């Protein structure tokens with residue numbers, strides 16, 4: 001049996017009814033489907049045969065470009081070699097190699113990785129680690145988490161509780177974690193519109209953490225979790241000094257600082273992690289997506305040595321952390337991670353992102369002044385182009401831009417009324433030009 005024989009190659013033969021798509025307007029999609037059937041490097045091929053230039057690395061994830069041979073080969077070989085080994089009281093060597101490769105590129109002193117299968121799981125794992133860490137140190141009253149408005153930390157109950165996206169929380173409001181506060185978001189368009197890189201204004205917003213400490217007392221606060229650059233709420237780059245200030249306040253009060261680097265990890269901001277780009281080291285880094293170039297699901301929580309060491313006490317045969325997933329460190333994911341991290345290094349893709357960043361910045365800021373554009377934000381190979389919403393129809397204008405770009409063979413992403421771009425790090429300058437020329441054309445004719 002060849003699986004290809006079971007997959008229809010025309011829309012008419014495809015029964016779309018049984019599948020419920022995630023974060024999708026299912027009825028609109030099934031009326032006007034966008035189906036991609038293959039991918040290579042910077043392009044997808046659509047079911048109708050068109051080439052689609054990928055302006056978003058799949059979903060902030062395929063940083064080395066699509067279907068890269070070393071990653072594909074590593075997965076194939078591993079699938080033939082060992083399909084599955086539990087990570088509970090057993091394991092297989094590739095998971096250790098993947099962890100070693102990962103901690104090699106995280107900030108100094110963060111030497112231990114815990115594997116999971118997604119960003120959402122990594123977030124919930126980090127929150128649980130924070131509670132367990134404080135408890136192990138005799139500070140079990142530290143149970144409160146601080147997230148941030150406009151934060152996105154996946155869709156687990158922990159993640160939506162510390163997250164700050166109303167659409168993701170509203171429906172589940174009564175079931176969120178009870179002890180959570182939020183810092184104010186850092187989006188200050190009046191002061192910072194059209195900033196190139198880090199905006200000048202807003203470092204003082206971190207001081208809201210001191211107010212929360214004054215309100216609850218530090219002895220009740222476990223951790224602060226933020227994305228260094230908020231992606232899903234429209235590419236909000238941290239104001240200069242903001243992350244440093246958060247770090248200072250956390251250190252002063254013994255609060256753990258967690259950076260959610262699910263989208264900022266693996267070269268997106270021009271260094272391996274945004275922690276390095278902004279020169280602020282958290283206590284834990286949450287990552288996923290480009291860890292395996294998105295070829296096999298995998299996430300990780302990387303922690304400071306001191307956190308790991310705190311767990312490694314007590315009887316040697318006791319389980320130190322009652323947490324884990326059936327697929328933690330799955331052989332295929334581990335193989336994909338090793339091959340991906342190897343490719344990032346051998347092709348110097350993080351350095352490539354850094355060297356392309358000024359060209360990218362100029363290209364995106366060339367859209368200033370076009371119809372509907374109210375702000376442009378960028379860092380590394382990420383950009384957000386904020387559009388004025390159609391009165392009474394928030395998100396409709398940006399979504400229309402997305403549909404038109406797809407028709408023109410360019411994959412962009414929209415969040416709210418912001419176009420968010422994050423191409424594979426292998427992108428060429430001519431492809432950058434193509435993305436922004438396409439968007440410019442669309443903006444000139446959008447309703």
Ligand SMILES: Cc1ncc(COP(=O)(O)O)c(C=O)c1O
Nearest residue numbers: 118119120152153154260262263
């Ligand atoms: C910052 C951040 N955290 C967590 C997640 C959740 O990751 P996943 O969809 O793999 O669960 C995402 C997904 O986009 C993200 O952007």
